[in-house]
Amino acid sequence: MTEIQAGTEGAAGAAATAPAPDSPPVPAIELAGVVKEYLAHGEVVQAVKGITMTISEGEFFSLLGPSGCGKTTTMRMIAGFEDPSRGTVRLHGQDVTDVPPNKRDVNMVFQSYALFPHMNVWENVAFGLRRKKVAAAEIKRRVGEMLEIVDLTGREKRRPREMSGGQQQRVALARALVNNPRALLLDEPLGALDLKLRQAMQIELKRIQREVGITFVYVTHDQSEALTMSDRIAVMNDGLVEQLAAPREIYERPATAFVAGFIGTSNLLGGTVDRVASGCAVLRAGDEGRILVAGDAHRAGDDVTVTVRPEKITISAEEPGGEVSAVRGTVSEVVYLGLYNSYAVRLADGAEITVFQQNALDSTSTAERGEAVWLSWQPRHSYAIGS
Amino acid sequence: MKRLTPYLLILPGGMWLLIFLVVPMVFMASVSTQEGDIVNGFVQTFNVSVYGEALAQYRTQFLRSVGYGLVATVVSVAMAYPMAYWIAFRGGARKSTYLLLVLLPFFVSFVLRTISWKFLLADDGLLLSPLKSTGLLPDDFHILQTTTAVIGGLVYNYLPFMILPIYVALERVDPRVIEAAQDLYASKREAFAKIVLPLSLPGVFAGVLMTFVPMTADYVNAGILGGPANTMIGNIIQIEYLTNQDYPVASALSFTLMAAMLIGIFAYARALGTENVLEAAAR
Numbered sequence: 105m106t107e108i109q110a111g112t113e114g115a116a117g118a119a120a121t122a123p124a125p126d127s128p129p130v131p132a133i134e135l136a137g138v139v140k141e142y143l144a145h146g147e148v149v150q151a152v153k154g155i156t157m158t159i160s161e162g163e164f165f166s167l168l169g170p171s172g173c174g175k176t177t178t179m180r181m182i183a184g185f186e187d188p189s190r191g192t193v194r195l196h197g198q199d200v201t202d203v204p205p206n207k208r209d210v211n212m213v214f215q216s217y218a219l220f221p222h223m224n225v226w227e228n229v230a231f232g233l234r235r236k237k238v239a240a241a242e243i244k245r246r247v248g249e250m251l252e253i254v255d256l257t258g259r260e261k262r263r264p265r266e267m268s269g270g271q272q273q274r275v276a277l278a279r280a281l282v283n284n285p286r287a288l289l290l291d292e293p294l295g296a297l298d299l300k301l302r303q304a305m306q307i308e309l310k311r312i313q314r315e316v317g318i319t320f321v322y323v324t325h326d327q328s329e330a331l332t333m334s335d336r337i338a339v340m341n342d343g344l345v346e347q348l349a350a351p352r353e354i355y356e357r358p359a360t361a362f363v364a365g366f367i368g369t370s371n372l373l374g375g376t377v378d379r380v381a382s383g384c385a386v387l388r389a390g391d392e393g394r395i396l397v398a399g400d401a402h403r404a405g406d407d408v409t410v411t412v413r414p415e416k417i418t419i420s421a422e423e424p425g426g427e428v429s430a431v432r433g434t435v436s437e438v439v440y441l442g443l444y445n446s447y448a449v450r451l452a453d454g455a456e457i458t459v460f461q462q463n464a465l466d467s468t469s470t471a472e473r474g475e476a477v478w479l480s481w482q483p484r485h486s487y488a489i490g491s
Numbered sequence: 492m493k494r495l496t497p498y499l500l501i502l503p504g505g506m507w508l509l510i511f512l513v514v515p516m517v518f519m520a521s522v523s524t525q526e527g528d529i530v531n532g533f534v535q536t537f538n539v540s541v542y543g544e545a546l547a548q549y550r551t552q553f554l555r556s557v558g559y560g561l562v563a564t565v566v567s568v569a570m571a572y573p574m575a576y577w578i579a580f581r582g583g584a585r586k587s588t589y590l591l592l593v594l595l596p597f598f599v600s601f602v603l604r605t606i607s608w609k610f611l612l613a614d615d616g617l618l619l620s621p622l623k624s625t626g627l628l629p630d631d632f633h634i635l636q637t638t639t640a641v642i643g644g645l646v647y648n649y650l651p652f653m654i655l656p657i658y659v660a661l662e663r664v665d666p667r668v669i670e671a672a673q674d675l676y677a678s679k680r681e682a683f684a685k686i687v688l689p690l691s692l693p694g695v696f697a698g699v700l701m702t703f704v705p706m707t708a709d710y711v712n713a714g715i716l717g718g719p720a721n722t723m724i725g726n727i728i729q730i731e732y733l734t735n736q737d738y739p740v741a742s743a744l745s746f747t748l749m750a751a752m753l754i755g756i757f758a759y760a761r762a763l764g765t766e767n768v769l770e771a772a773a774r
């Protein structure tokens with residue numbers, strides 16, 4: 105693979121139109137109160153129930169959520185294939201709600217690639233430039249450079265059906281990127297690839313995005329993919345955005361129970377606030393347990409649900425002292441996972457807590473199945489979530 | 492057993508074609524080079540001059556048939572394509588109903604349908620008599636016994652054979668591919684010209700094959716809807732066989748027609764082979 109040439113133009117173009125430093129930058133994509141309703145068998149189905157969000161220039165932005173939550177529909181409204189039932193779509197500050205897709209300066213990589221079956225690789229990639237009436241010599245140069253970037257030089261004459269899934273995926277990417285769009289929309293572009301190829305393409309996509317510097321809106325239902333690649337993630341559920349934040353924030357501070365459950369493994373615990381002391385709310389959990397939540401958002405008597413990531417919890421045989429959360433339970437399962445062990449600990453109220461413990465050499469915190477143990481964690485690792 | 496399977500699969504169809512196509516053709520080829528008449532019997536003399544003589548005698552009808560076939564094919568494509576397009580992309584849940592409607596005429600016999608056209612289009616028939624009595628058309632206006640009537644009948648009778656293959660080709664075009672073209676700055680018209688049309692050309696190609704050949708060889712439409720000036724080669728062959736009982740001439744004409752069709756089709760396939768067409772469209 106070679107250093108990128110063709111795409112730098114897009115970045116330069118974006119820089120040239122960037123506003124003066126004192127005015128706030130114009131976001132690449134803005135959705136305001138966007139709703140999409142379909143009429144299916146006489147019934148109104150709300151695929152998207154009201155999304156308002158802003159995607160910045162040059163950002164790697166992911167839409168993450170389970171199947172059927174409205175990711176593709178949202179994407180198709182940005183690209184212009186669907187008209188929102190309500191709300192507006194703005195691209196670089198311009199209202200494009202009624203602009204057809206061929207007049208929008210964004211390009212899409214389809215979930216199924218949608219390559220032109222009667223054209224070879226070169227013609228597929230050149231399609232957009234030809235429609236824009238770019239000079240033949242320049243088309244030749246840019247298509248050549250783009251094919252080099254996606255490592256398909258020498259395969260120009262192949263038809264899509266004569267290529268592997270990974271190669272087709274790269275043609276689809278090249279076909280969109282060669283136009284230097286101001287934003288690239290990718291709908292689960294790696295969904296059809298096997299794990300190894302997918303990981304290689306993830307790195308590749310991220311590299312290309314860094315080099316061309318254009319906004320990527322990336323749809324996926326794979327949480328690890330979203331976490332490793334994105335600058336920010338919108339976690340969607342049932343037509344709504346549940347949380348929009350940086351990956352770390354989403355992982356460490358899930359805003360809702362859905363996000364906590366969808367992203368990684370996470371434990372949900374609940375209790376009633378007993379007292380508030382020294383910047384901590386103390387919840388009673390069971391007869392002997394306590395949960396400490398950092399912050400002063402809670403009053404005595406509130407019912408609060410918190411999430412704790414499995415790797416933040418320590419297992420011990422003795423009751424831990426100090427300003428930490430501590431609950432009692434019985435180890436119901438131990439799974440050896442190489443770098444760490446995964447424990448399932450059942451609490452008195454029946455809740456099951458997952459705990460990851462790193463396998464250090466001098467590991468003191470090992471427990472056997474059936475053993476009664478204490479679980480503890482720092483107050484700042486308890487995150488109270490909205491109900 | 493495994494190795495025999497492919498042969499067993501083609502056996503029934505193969506036998507059918509052998510008995511009902513190849514055998515009569517060999518027989519006809521032999522008849523075409525015989526001499527004699529129906530009373531005294533025909534004798535094999537390997538006389539091939541009958542080919543040149545028959546062709547010279549019926550040159551007009553030959554050319555007329557090809558001309559009618561070409562015009563009727565072009566008209567059929569022009570009428571069938573929009574219809575197939577509409578059913579494939581706008582048919583929604585009722586696609587199969589519309590297809591059934593297209594096929595509905597097949598439930599009535601070919602000859603009967605053509606005769607009903609004759610009633611409709613007659614000089615004092617359902618269509619013309621009201622127009623004439625109200626003075627919209629002159630009294631001596633007529634449709635029957637004209638080229639228009641024959642070509643109209645041909646188009647009517649063979650149209651479903653054009654619609655179906657085009658429909659099948661259009662139905663297979665992935666709507667995402669059309670969207671991808673629009674995403675890549677193609678207008679609706681360009682997306683049609685660059686994507687939909689080329690991808691449906693194999694269907695048009697098949698439709699042309701399935702209609703041009705039988706339309707050119709047709710004799711029912713010219714016989715029922717046409718006049719003496721519209722006689723096609725199919726009518727001549729019929730007359731030579733059944734009326735004149737000049738079997739060698741009839742056989743020679745049949746063979747000439749078949750050879751002309753085969754050559755024409757191969758030339759057409761070569762010139763307009765789907766691959767070539769697709770390559771041209773990809774530009």
Ligand SMILES: Nc1ncnc2c1ncn2[C@@H]1O[C@H](COP(=O)(O)OP(=O)(O)OP(=O)(O)O)[C@@H](O)[C@H]1O
Pocket residue numbers: 142143144149150151152169170171172173174175176177178325
């Ligand atoms: N054309 C349509 N007519 C009716 N309902 C639709 C239509 N398109 C989508 N839907 C519905 O809208 C919801 C969201 O669909 P969408 O394709 O956006 O999901 P998604 O998040 O992309 O899912 P996946 O991960 O499976 O691709 C689904 O419940 C779907 O059934």
Ligand SMILES: [Mg+2]
Pocket residue numbers: 175176177215291
């Ligand atoms: Mg989808």
